[in-house]
Amino acid sequence: MRRLAALVLVLVALLPAPVSAAPDFAATIDAIVARGDGLVDAYAPAAGTDTADAFSGLYFDDFEASGLEADIGARDSAAKIDIEGRFAKVIGQSMNGATPALVQAAWKELRTALELRKAGYAEAGSTSAAFIQSFLILIREGFEAILVISALAAYLRRSGNEDKMRYLHQGILWALVASGLTAWAMASLFTLTAIAREVVEGVTMLFAAGVLLYVSTWLFAKREAQKWQSYVKAQVDRAVSGGKAFALGLAVFLAVYREGAETVLFYQALAIGQPGHMPAQVAGFAAACVGLAVIYWLMRTASLKIPLKPFFAGTAVLLYALAVAFVGQGILELQEARWLPVTPLHGVPQVPLLGLFPTLETLGAQLLVLLPALVAGVVMVFNRRSTDAPQGTAR
Amino acid sequence: MATRRLRSVLIGLAAVALMSAVPSQAEGNYWAGVAEETIAALTTLREAHRAGDVDSAKKAAITAYFGVFETRKLEAALRKEMGQKHTVAVESQFNQLRKMVGQGASAEEVAKRVTQLSDVLREDAKLLDDKGIPENVFIVN
Numbered sequence: 217m218r219r220l221a222a223l224v225l226v227l228v229a230l231l232p233a234p235v236s237a238a239p240d241f242a243a244t245i246d247a248i249v250a251r252g253d254g255l256v257d258a259y260a261p262a263a264g265t266d267t268a269d270a271f272s273g274l275y276f277d278d279f280e281a282s283g284l285e286a287d288i289g290a291r292d293s294a295a296k297i298d299i300e301g302r303f304a305k306v307i308g309q310s311m312n313g314a315t316p317a318l319v320q321a322a323w324k325e326l327r328t329a330l331e332l333r334k335a336g337y338a339e340a341g342s343t344s345a346a347f348i349q350s351f352l353i354l355i356r357e358g359f360e361a362i363l364v365i366s367a368l369a370a371y372l373r374r375s376g377n378e379d380k381m382r383y384l385h386q387g388i389l390w391a392l393v394a395s396g397l398t399a400w401a402m403a404s405l406f407t408l409t410a411i412a413r414e415v416v417e418g419v420t421m422l423f424a425a426g427v428l429l430y431v432s433t434w435l436f437a438k439r440e441a442q443k444w445q446s447y448v449k450a451q452v453d454r455a456v457s458g459g460k461a462f463a464l465g466l467a468v469f470l471a472v473y474r475e476g477a478e479t480v481l482f483y484q485a486l487a488i489g490q491p492g493h494m495p496a497q498v499a500g501f502a503a504a505c506v507g508l509a510v511i512y513w514l515m516r517t518a519s520l521k522i523p524l525k526p527f528f529a530g531t532a533v534l535l536y537a538l539a540v541a542f543v544g545q546g547i548l549e550l551q552e553a554r555w556l557p558v559t560p561l562h563g564v565p566q567v568p569l570l571g572l573f574p575t576l577e578t579l580g581a582q583l584l585v586l587l588p589a590l591v592a593g594v595v596m597v598f599n600r601r602s603t604d605a606p607q608g609t610a611r
Numbered sequence: 612m613a614t615r616r617l618r619s620v621l622i623g624l625a626a627v628a629l630m631s632a633v634p635s636q637a638e639g640n641y642w643a644g645v646a647e648e649t650i651a652a653l654t655t656l657r658e659a660h661r662a663g664d665v666d667s668a669k670k671a672a673i674t675a676y677f678g679v680f681e682t683r684k685l686e687a688a689l690r691k692e693m694g695q696k697h698t699v700a701v702e703s704q705f706n707q708l709r710k711m712v713g714q715g716a717s718a719e720e721v722a723k724r725v726t727q728l729s730d731v732l733r734e735d736a737k738l739l740d741d742k743g744i745p746e747n748v749f750i751v752n
Contacts (some may be wrong), residue, residue: 269669269713272676278705296686304677311673476675558747 227374228370244282245334248274249327252306257395261313268311268421294566295333302326311372346486346493350500353482355370355507357475357536362508362539364428364471365566366515367531368464371435374519374527375511383461394469395476400483414553419477424470428539429585431467467535474542536589543585544571547578641746645707646736649675650729656708657725661718672709680705684746685732688739701735702730 251274259267279285279299306322365384372380402413421479486497519527545568550556559576566573571582652675659667680686690698708728711721 265666265669265673269709272673272706272709276702276709280699280702300681304681307673307677311670352669554743554745557745560747 223532227593229384241282241284241287242334244278244284244531245330248278248330251278252323252327254356256316257319259310259319261315264310264313264319267319268307271310275307279303294568295329299326299333302329315420343493343496346496347500349486350497351488351507352500353479353503354501354504357479357482358504358508359511360474361415361468361471362511363515364535364538365468366512366519367534368431368468369512370516370519371528371531372464373516374524377461380464383465384468387465388472391469391472391476394473396479398473399480402481404579413477414549415555417474418549418553418555419544420470421542421549422472424467424474424583425539425542425546427463427467427470428535428542432464432532432535432539435464435528435535440562447477474485501597540582541571542583543581544573547581548573548575551575551577621642632718639743640740641735642688642739643733643745645679645685646732649679649682649685649732652679653708653725653729656712657718657722660712660721665712665715668712669709672705672712676702676709680732685736685739688744688746689735692739692742692744693735697735701728701731704731 252271255267255270255274285296285300288299302322302325306319306326309319309322365388369381369384372378372384398416402416483497483501487494519531522530547556548571551558557579561574561579562571562578564574564579571578573579619699625726652671656668656675659665685701686698689701704724704727708721708724748752
């Protein structure tokens with residue numbers, strides 16, 4: 217962990233020097249809200265076009281021209297589309313001369329969406345904002361990776377394979393190096409950065425999902441505690457042999473590398489966007505490292521208290537779930553890169569953390585990945601029933 | 612056992628990719644259609660403005676941008692394919708037109724700007740169509 221933190225700190229230190237002052241987006245939002253309130257208060261259906269026109273002005277001259285729209289888009293493209301849609305609604309309704317109550321309601325939605333973004337800019341440009349943003353980037357991007365690392369480290373410890381821990385360390389280190397190099401390549405080599413980045417991320421995520429599935433099914437097969445204890449007692453320390461240890465290292469590598477390059481680019485953007493806040497950014501980064509270490513430690517402590525059988529089963533399920541999420545995220549990246557088509561599904565919510573996106577392709581692929589587990593689950597329950605029954609009568 | 616399952620999962624993924632890869636890019640002039648719809652609204656704007664109907668001209672300006680250009684995802688496609696800078700420039704032309712209507716600019720000035728913007732939209736849409744950019748990706752994104 218310490219080596220990991222040190223290496224990432226070095227990567228951050230290599231980021232280019234800040235160049236320009238960050239605009240005060242919280243003030244921009246305040247201005248839009250104040251003007252919008254005034255426009256809606258004065259709204260009269262007969263003069264609806266003027267209100268719509270004035271809101272268009274707010275959209276173009278304030279929301280867009282200030283760079284607020286682009287900034288929200290860079291942080292959260294779904295939020296940007298949401299806000300744009302709400303602007304369009306207010307404008308459409310007032311243009312059509314809707315009742316004041318309707319326009320008021322549409323404006324309230326837009327105002328809330330804007331004010332939610334304002335919280336993210338809390339005292340924009342301030343030390344605390346720089347700290348929080350820097351903290352959140354690493355926590356958000358590192359969360360899934362730390363889950364994979366914790367689960368596999370706990371697994372190695374519990375199965376008496378602590379000596380194989382070096383494969384995990386190597387996986388992490390190589391992933392950090394590869395992330396740094398990829399980020400550098402993306403920033404300086406490729407002209408079609410967006411597409412190239414999506415392809416790299418998509419392929420990595422699907423590859424990661426594949427390796428996680430492999431590790432997960434293999435762990436699940438080992439969940440029988442008795443089998444394990446006899447393994448360990450019999451000194452079969454080849455339990456995690458070369459190939460499987462490599463798979464563990466690869467799983468960790470992919471879990472970290474998956475978001476690694478993106479994380480480096482985020483920090484680069486942060487350093488450029490909030491100049492003069494380097495100490496706060498480094499502190500936020502360090503705090504996030506501590507946060508991830510705490511998650512790691514909690515997982516480790518908890519895993520030692522859980523009996524072997526549920527521990528293995530739980531670890532296997534966790535890795536499987538992460539694999540399913542990775543499949544959804546990976547397919548979406550390839551859709552964005554236009555390697556795969558997009559068939560929208562209406563009524564399906566979008567939960568990026570779970571890799572849940574409203575398209576036939578992402579959900580179809582996830583279902584395919586889930587199917588073997590569901591079938592295996594049904595078969596297992598069925599088998600247990602048929603083997604339990606004779607045992608029950610024998611006793 | 613685990614390897615076999617992994618293999619079956621990968622084969623499944625490949626199958627999904629193949630099954631769904633064919634029909635997506637059937638339409639070759641989707642963006643041209645969106646551009647023409649936008650231009651139709653801009654033409655309405657020009658004519659209403661020429662006739663001194665400020666209200667209809669303002670409405671047409673709003674429809675062109677919010678009703679078509681943005682809603683039909685031409686804006687999103689441009690942003691992604693032609694970059695932020697170009698898209699902002701196109702968007703600012705919509706805004707300029709809106710302001711010209713409000714400020715009572717001359718019919719010639721408005722007509723000139725409408726022609727300029729229409730040319731840009733047609734050109735960009737052709738580029739998107741030629742590149743085979745599917746419209747769907749911007750609907751879920």
